[in-house]
Amino acid sequence: MRQLNRINQFARLWQYSRGMPQETSVAELATCCFCSERHMRTLLRQWQDDGWLDWQAQSGRSKRGTLTFLQAPDRLRSELLQQQLDRGHSQHAVQLAQLDPEQLSQLLQPFMGGQWLNDTPTLRIPYYRPLETLRPLTMHGRAEQHLARHIFSGLTRFEGNRVVADLAHHWVSNESETEWFFFLRPQLRWHHGEPVSVHQLQTRLQAMLTSQPGRELFASVKNVSLAHALCLRFELYFPDCWLAHRLATVLALLPHPADDDVGTGPYRLVHFSPTLIRIESHNGYHLAHPLMQAIEYWITPQLFDRTLGTRCRHPVQIAVGAYNELSLLRPVSKSISLGFCYLAVQQRKRLSREQAKKLMRLIHQSGIIAHLTVDIGLITPSNEMLPGWTLPDWHSDADVALPANLSLHYHLPSELHAMARKLQELLADHGCQLEIAFYDAKSWENYDALDDADLIMGDRLIGEAPEFTLESWLHLDPLWPTILPEMHYADLLQTLREIQIRKEEAARVDGLKQTFQRLMEDAIIMPLFNYHYQVSAPPGVEGIQLNAWGWFDFTRAWLPPPVHIE
Numbered sequence: 001m002r003q004l005n006r007i008n009q010f011a012r013l014w015q016y017s018r019g020m021p022q023e024t025s026v027a028e029l030a031t032c033c034f035c036s037e038r039h040m041r042t043l044l045r046q047w048q049d050d051g052w053l054d055w056q057a058q059s060g061r062s063k064r065g066t067l068t069f070l071q072a073p074d075r076l077r078s079e080l081l082q083q084q085l086d087r088g089h090s091q092h093a094v095q096l097a098q099l100d101p102e103q104l105s106q107l108l109q110p111f112m113g114g115q116w117l118n119d120t121p122t123l124r125i126p127y128y129r130p131l132e133t134l135r136p137l138t139m140h141g142r143a144e145q146h147l148a149r150h151i152f153s154g155l156t157r158f159e160g161n162r163v164v165a166d167l168a169h170h171w172v173s174n175e176s177e178t179e180w181f182f183f184l185r186p187q188l189r190w191h192h193g194e195p196v197s198v199h200q201l202q203t204r205l206q207a208m209l210t211s212q213p214g215r216e217l218f219a220s221v222k223n224v225s226l227a228h229a230l231c232l233r234f235e236l237y238f239p240d241c242w243l244a245h246r247l248a249t250v251l252a253l254l255p256h257p258a259d260d261d262v263g264t265g266p267y268r269l270v271h272f273s274p275t276l277i278r279i280e281s282h283n284g285y286h287l288a289h290p291l292m293q294a295i296e297y298w299i300t301p302q303l304f305d306r307t308l309g310t311r312c313r314h315p316v317q318i319a320v321g322a323y324n325e326l327s328l329l330r331p332v333s334k335s336i337s338l339g340f341c342y343l344a345v346q347q348r349k350r351l352s353r354e355q356a357k358k359l360m361r362l363i364h365q366s367g368i369i370a371h372l373t374v375d376i377g378l379i380t381p382s383n384e385m386l387p388g389w390t391l392p393d394w395h396s397d398a399d400v401a402l403p404a405n406l407s408l409h410y411h412l413p414s415e416l417h418a419m420a421r422k423l424q425e426l427l428a429d430h431g432c433q434l435e436i437a438f439y440d441a442k443s444w445e446n447y448d449a450l451d452d453a454d455l456i457m458g459d460r461l462i463g464e465a466p467e468f469t470l471e472s473w474l475h476l477d478p479l480w481p482t483i484l485p486e487m488h489y490a491d492l493l494q495t496l497r498e499i500q501i502r503k504e505e506a507a508r509v510d511g512l513k514q515t516f517q518r519l520m521e522d523a524i525i526m527p528l529f530n531y532h533y534q535v536s537a538p539p540g541v542e543g544i545q546l547n548a549w550g551w552f553d554f555t556r557a558w559l560p561p562p563v564h565i566e
Contacts, residue, residue: 003080004077004080006043006046007073007076007077007080009033009035009043010047010052010053010073010076011073012032012033012034013029013032013033014069014072014073016032017067019069019072020069021066021067021068021069022066022067023064023065023066023067024064024065024067025063025064025065026040026041026044026057026065029044029067051070051071052069052070052071052076053067053068053069053070053071054066054067054068054070055067055068056068113537113540113541114540114541114559115559116559116561116562117294120293120294121291121292121293121294121558121559122292122293122294122295122296123292123294123295123296123541123554123557123559124296124298125295125296125297125298126298127143127297127298127299128299129299130274130275130299131143131144131147131272131277131297131299132144133272134147134148134151134152134260134261134269134272135255135260136148136152136208136250136251136252136253136254136255137208137211137213137214137251139250140441140442140443140445141442142461142549142550142551143551145250145461145463145549146549146551147277147279147297148250148253149250149253149265150265150266150267150279150295150554150555151263151265151267151268151269151279152253152254152255152263152264152265153166153167153253153254153263153264153265153286154166154167154247154248154249154252154253154254155167155168155171155182155184155201155232155247155248155252155254156168156171156182156244156245156247156248157248158248158463158464158465159464160464160548161464161465161466162465163244163245163248163465166248166287167184167185167188167196167201167254167264167286168182168183168184168185168232169183169184169185170182170183171183171244173243176239177236177239177240177241177501177503178235178236178237178238178239179233179234179235179236180233180234180236180243180244181227181231181232181233181234182231182232182234182247183230183231184196184198184201184230184231184232185230185286186230187286188264188286189264189282189284189286190256190262190263190264191256191262191263191264191268191269191282191284192256192259192262192268193284194256196264198226198228198229198230198231198232199226200256200257201232201254202224202225202226202232203257204254204255204256204257205224205232205252205254206224207257208251208252208254209221209224213251213476214251216475216476217246217249217251217472217475217476218246219237219475220236220237220238220239220240220243220497220500221234221235221236221237221240221243222235222236222237223235238497238501239500239501240500240501241500241501241502241503241505241508242468242471242500242508245465245468246472248465249472264282264285264286265282265285266281266282266285266287266289266290266554266555267279267280267281267282267290267295267554267555268280268281268282274299275298275299276296276297276298276299277296277297277299278294278295278296278297279294279295279296279554280293280294281293281294288555289555290554290555290556291543291555291556291557291558292554292555292557292558292559295554334532334533334534334546335532335533335546335550336380336530336531336532336533337462337530337531337532337533337550338386338462338466338530338548339459339460339461339462339463339530339531340382340385340459340460340462340527340528340529340530341413341415341416341419341457341458341459341460341527341528341529342457342458342459342460342525342526342527342528343360343363343455343456343457343525343526343528344455344456344457344458344479344483344524344525345359345454345455345456345483345523345524345525346453346454346455346456346482346483347483347484347485347488347524348483348485349453349454350403350405350406350454351402351403351406351454351455352400353522353523354400355400355401355402355403356523356524357394357395357523358394358400358402359402359427359455359523360394360523360526361393361394361395362426362430363423363426363526363528364391364394364526366426368419368422368423368425368426369381369419369422369528369529371422372415372418372419372422372529373418374415374418377532378415378531378532379415379529379530379531379532380529380530380531380532381528381529382526382527382528382529382530384527385470385516385520385527386466386467386470386513388513389513389516389517391520391526391527392517392520392521394521394523401430401431402427402430402431402432403432403454404431404432404433405432405433405434405435406427406432406433406434406435406454406455407434407435407436407437407452407453407454407455408420408423408424408434408435408436408437408453408454408455408456408457409437409438409439409447409449409450409452409453409455409456409457410436410437410438410439410456410457410458411438411439411440411441411442411443411444411447411457411458411459412440412441412442412459413459415529416457416458416459417438419457419528419529420436420438420457423455424436434455437449437452437453442459443458443477444458444477444478444479444482445478447478450478450479450482451482456479456483457528458479460473461549462548463547463548463549464547464548466548467508467509467512467513470512470516471496471499471500471512474492474493474496474515475493475496480492483524484524492515495511495515496515498511499511499512499515531550533546533550534546535550535551535552540559540560541557541559542557542558542559542560543556543557543558544556544557
């Protein structure tokens with residue numbers, strides 16, 4: 001950007017005297033700006049015409065003139081950023097991200113929140129980290145999964161705890177639940193305008209089914225074929241009454257077969273970089289169109305710290321607003337996450353069942369979770385796995401001793417750092433030395449040392465349909481075949497297969513509840529704590545309501561028009 005280059009040159013001159021007036025020569029200024037004296041005179045003339053400085057030259061070679069600065073570089077950059085953002089040129093504004101991170105943070109602060117740009121309602125969200133590439137088969141982050149649901153569609157989707165139609169407007173199955181037909185909406189369009197064909201969806205579905213997670217979650221699916229130009233047939237090896245739920249997961253979102261960034265969701269991806277992500281509403285969307293036409297994530301880690309005086313206390317507590325509106329931000333929605341951090345016990349290692357029960361009872365009764373060194377109001381100790389799925393008492397022989405040494409492996413989130421330290425102290429009080437290993441990731445995929453762990457801690461995200469999400473967890477997470485003996489895991493999968501043939505969802509949920517109750521009673525798994533989700537917004541942003549992912553539905557957020565209504 002040419003204007004930015006001019007500002008950067010001006011900033012070098014400013015820095016030379018820190019903006020103070022000075023007596024200097026053209027030769028000295030040229031040395032400061034790394035240019036010739038002739039070009040320096042041109043720059044001085046241009047900057048003076050623009051009102052950036054005042055240069056009073058003295059006649060005669062090597063005479064010193066008077067330089068007075070009228071503008072500061074930060075203000076000029078801010079004005080340039082404002083121009084680009086007001087014009088909707090977010091990609092051009094990204095070039096300003098080459099600034100020092102602290103400078104960039106200061107410049108971006110006034111532009112966050114809701115803005116009307118060229119009559120286009122736009123929501124700018126500051127975010128604390130770069131996002132992973134949006135690939136449904138490989139995403140693990142909560143923010144990535146939420147964003148992907150706005151860009152891509154599946155045959156079905158979750159609406160709260162219900163499965164509803166999406167690309168398919170209706171579906172039926174035969175009496176034995178081994179053949180399912182999904183009827184597609186007519187005139188579906190990809191984001192670039194191309195009509196959606198049933199062949200394209202079949203191609204994507206087959207790629208998903210042959211992937212490692214697809215083979216595990218869709219083990220019942222034998223084949224996907226074309227029953228009609230607007231109908232897909234799923235043939236199953238064995239009945240699976242969860243099939244419509246499985247097709248509503250992030251794993252089954254369907255990008256274009258030739259372009260992973262193109263989908264059919266309410267928003268299309270316009271720009272994706274480590275600094276900026278921009279999505280815009282899709283005019284050909286097959287359901288209700290979004291009220292907010294553009295959403296931008298500005299990746300500015302320096303806007304986040306551990307106090308309430310910045311953008312966000314924590315990734316689960318999101319603030320949407322400009323710096324000068326911080327005092328007006330109010331929590332518009334709060335909830336306790338259904339997802340939880342957990343402790344799992346390796347069943348093929350040093351802990352017996354009685355020792356594992358003692359460990360879980362110690363954690364639960366010690367109160368260490370309530371005293372973790374984390375932000376106040378961020379987490380709450382778990383008393384149940386899901387509402388109504390209560391924790392057992394873990395009765396065991398009080399005299400049983402813990403092993404002298406145990407190993408703990410854990411991954412993100414960061415709160416598990418504090419939990420690991422507290423657990424280490426607790427076990428030391430009972431004669432057990434705990435060795436700790438941290439895996440800097442959001443899941444156990446590609447972690448070869450998991451089999452070496454006696455104890456394991458991680459995070460289980462839960463969005464909509466929480467009972468089904470836990471059923472999927474047993475299929476997909478490398479945790480389970482690692483901590484359970486081979487025959488035990490095979491029995492678990494057989495139990496899930498027996499549950500999935502039950503036609504009534506209530507009966508399937510009851511079966512899952514009993515399965516997880518046994519896993520908890522046998523001291524194989526215990527939830528540790530849940531998060532306090534919160535979204536805060538300024539008065540001018542409406543329609544924000546917290547969802548099960550700890551985010552809000554972008555399609556329902558809206559901005560009142562910038563007019564005065566008496």
